[in-house]
Amino acid sequence: MARSDATAQMTRAGLNLIQQALSIFDSNLRLAVCNRPYQTMFGLPQHLVTPGAPFDETIRYLATTGEYGAVEDIDAFVQVRVDQARDFVPHYMERTRSNGRTISVEGSPLPGGGWVTVYTDITSIKNQEGLLRARSEELSDQLLTHAEELARTNRQLEATIAQLEEAKRGLAEAEARTRLTTEMMPAHIAHISRDEVYLYTNRRLSTLLPGRRADITGLHFDDALGPALARRLRPFLHKALDGSACVYEFTDADSGRRIRTAFTPDTTDGGAYLLSTDVTEETQTREALAQTHKRELAAQLTSGLAHDFSNLLTIILGLQSRLEKTPLSDAAREMTAATTAAARRGGTLLDRIAHISGPRELAPAPVEMRRFFENFAALARAPLPDHIDLSITQSLPEELLMLDEGSLQDSLLNLVLNARDAIGAERGTITLRAHKVRDTWFEIVVEDSGPGFSREALAGALDPFFTTKGQAGSGLGLSMVFDMAKLSGGNVTLANHQGGARVTLRLPLRPVPADAAQPKLVLLVEDMPALRVSVREMLTDQGHQVIEADNFTEALTLSDLPAIDAVLSDIKLPGHTTGVDLLERIADQRPDLRLALMTSLPETHPLRARGAARWPVLSKPFNAGQLHAVLSQEVAP
Structure with a gap:
């Protein structure tokens, strides 16, 4: 918190603790500062205790609500008070309000303009004074002393009550802020007693585990989670209750969601705090990444062996071919044929190994x-x-x-x-x-x-x-x-x-994002008519609209159309310019567009590598899924 904010907060808290009502109006007759007793004493609405509230509106409100008794001409009454405020002089007065209470009003001007007014409820003091005056001859000195002590005690009690009320309001505001913060978190936070009863929850359990109650305060661990899940988690809860923090991941049997729960000991009363988060997508990504690493490792281990084995099979097939050309007995020919078949099966197996261990990317x-x-x-x-x-x-x-x-x-x-x-x-x-x-x-x-x-x-x-x-x-x-x-x-x-x-x-279960399913207007740049027709049909089948160009100049002109959402261009175009040159020009003018390339050039070709450094590149031939995946990618920076 900044120092100025902290000072302002402490100042407001201090003003709220004093017994008197206080208001400060500036030289423009607008409220600068007031405390809470000022609002409660006069029953003012919130807009009249907000900094900037006009003085005349406050007087009008008080006159209308009967604060000053019967007022025949409210407009004239307000104007007199405003004029007095403009010619402000120090004053002290006591007046009896319409509700029978007596207040003292003490006003003092401020050096920079404006004034401060302090209002004190002196009803009890006036009552005591009246009583003392009426019976002063009958009261002894001892009774007067007791009365003074009683008045002093009452004042102390009122100050204590005011402090407690202010502390209560502060705690209520802090609790409300804490509650709002915890309920905004995408996680379930809970506090459990040693008896396994929920003492606190941020009411987010039902969002993590569908079918459970949201507010589980006062419920037992088994009743809140269900006996089966509670039985799985209880060993980790007991560790936390015994003073050891731990983390456990589990899959909810009903929803299939992966949940990670941290159990933290509460060192104050022996309970435990639970923080549960949904890590389903993280787990799915982790599993996919782990499988990719396994494939890469398998590819590294098998690539060298497969290469050597392929050479051996080639030699074996060559020798078998030479043997078949020589005179052989029927039994020898049968063995040669079996050997040839086995070698060819080995070649087919190598192709399958290469497929399962080689690079593979899904195209959702x-x-x-x-x-x-x-x-x-x-x-x-x-x-x-x-x-x-x-x-x-x-x-x-x-x-x-x-x-x-x-x-x-x-x-x-x-x-x-x-x-x-x-x-x-x-x-x-x-x-x-x-x-x-x-x-x-x-x-x-x-x-x-x-x-x-x-x-x-x-x-x-x-x-x-x-x-x-x-x-x-x-x-x-x-x-x-x-x-x-x-x-x-x-x-x-x-x-x-x-x-x-x-x-x-x-x-x-991954529904299509709203943006991915939204039809787009795609500028298709391809100089071969047959290929252009094929790609256009893929795009229209996915709900997109297509405009076409077959050269650099025409495509650059069409890219200025404001309705264009995406550009898909072949790398090789007629003339000296390329699809890479085209996208570079378009990217400078329209950085909001989705841009992609397609080509039959090998990955090692310099032109393809230059384009792939900035945009997705589709290798021909490609299918509709690969095309959609490219058009759904985020806009390149």
């Missing part, structure tokens, strides 16, 4: 889930034999969700094909269900009527190269599904149900 785009499952149903039924039925049900929200549609489609198709292989030649059913888990996740559950997972499969089916299909499987299908889920910030779980296997894919 708005997806309408009803349409997604309608399209997926047609795709998934195609490879299924007639004796296997596919059932798809979904209850996801109608709004668009941000997803990498292609990766999710590949993952679900992989699960359906695995279920098909598990059912085999018997008649069976594959069921796919999608539903929301509170407002945090959505789950897609794939079940089949096959024999279910073995104990070994439940433990290791998500690991790379684990397979129960023998030579027919690579062991990379489920691990690729797991990889996609982790990169999205989700997870995959395996289980058995009464009728077969169950795979649950849990992904973050």
